[in-house]
Amino acid sequence: MVHNSAETKDSSITARGELCVGNRPGSWIDRLRALEDDVAKLGEEVALNGARLTELDDQVLALVLLSKEERQARNQFIDTFKRDKLDTSNNDSDGEIIQEGYMAAEEGPNAIADAALYVLGERSDVYIFEELYGLEPLQVLRINYEPAITALNIHAGVISSQDKVGSEKFYESFAEFIKLLKAPECGESFWIPSSLTDACESFLLCAKDEVSDRVG
Template sequence: MSDEEDPESMDEEDLESMDEKDPMCDAILVTQSMFGGDDYMKMQAKVTFEEELKKEQLEVEHVRGEVYVGNRRGLDLAGMKAKLSAHESKICFLEACVQDLKTNAEDLKNNVKALTGRVSVLSIAAKEYKWVRQRSLSTFKRDHLPDTMEQSDYDIIRTVNQIVHEGDVVVDAFLYEEGGRRDTHTFEELYGLHPAIVRTIEHPETLNILNLHAQVRAHKHKTGTEEFFQKFAAFIQAFSESSMNPNYLTSEPRNATCIAYWALHNCPKYKDGGG
């Protein structure tokens, strides 16, 4: 807006668009000039600007809250700038949406992983429950229909009795979910860790060691060695201090958890020399 223009002569729309702190608008004039050296092009530009002002009527246009005055080609350029700014804003918005989608996809991936693990556990539990029901039927035959007993019934009873007295840390841990068992001390005495912690462990070697401890601890006819229980406690301590890092058997150099694992794995399990 030129210094000679009187704001009082502006219409209401122009006045509303004028910034109180910076009562200015952009004046844009676009035309074509001759190509050449720098000085020549500057001189030709002045000439063509003057000619453009003489032959073409200037217009005022409002673009996205800004006021522009100029010839038609200049105002078209101002519109392109506004469109570019709008596209940039839209791109930023879409990039944020993409990031949200990536986050949601990662959450869904973790949920699927957790559900897959849960299905696996439930499948194991269902399989073992079938064995328990098999034993129930065979036990009924033994107690009430002894003449119908077959060798397979005795095999089922013997096999399931062995399964029941062995450790199954994964299935047992899910017995302590909300609404389940509360005697977590019993679980920790048997497996060495809280059931909530065990539900986060997927490392087979670690789960096998926990089951081994339960088997030795609960054995009806054998007694575990003091060395075995001491080395198990050392393993649990090292594993806990490593923030339950499951890579202890493959990490280099050998770490405290790895050393404790092999020391426990190789020591005598029972006082009578068994295991």
């Protein structure tokens, strides 16, 4: 019996109108759909990146517009830590800033606002900022994970406090957290690795149990 050549073509070419290969019907379509999903996710990430950049622009603009009193309060916090904890405040200008700051409401740590003082050129003693927050100012402004900012502020609050003290475990946990924050993927993308979220949660829990009142 003679079959039409069109009818003897490999059945793997078409099956019910779907592209097939060998005995795996639809495998290329599955791959195509998976690729489309990847492209869609990438588009979402780009959109998130754009939104975050816009948010960062707005954030920096708001910081530029800080009032004189607010800037004094932020400088007061840093310079008081510099004087009382690091014993490196030995010039008249630091003393004047601290004295002026007393006219403003007493402020606690604020990693974002303090970072702005450096990024905008109002301060240059970056090592003081790193002692407080564990990172450089620009690294802090790149963080897109709010619990991480909370963790930085908690550390700065303890290390600058006259009344509270952290345990060795507290500082070890913070050091591990900072190590992960400095990883390239945390500063260059908007993907938050689970290792970072775990380290952040671990430090925040540690801060509840490993901070005590200073004795003496």
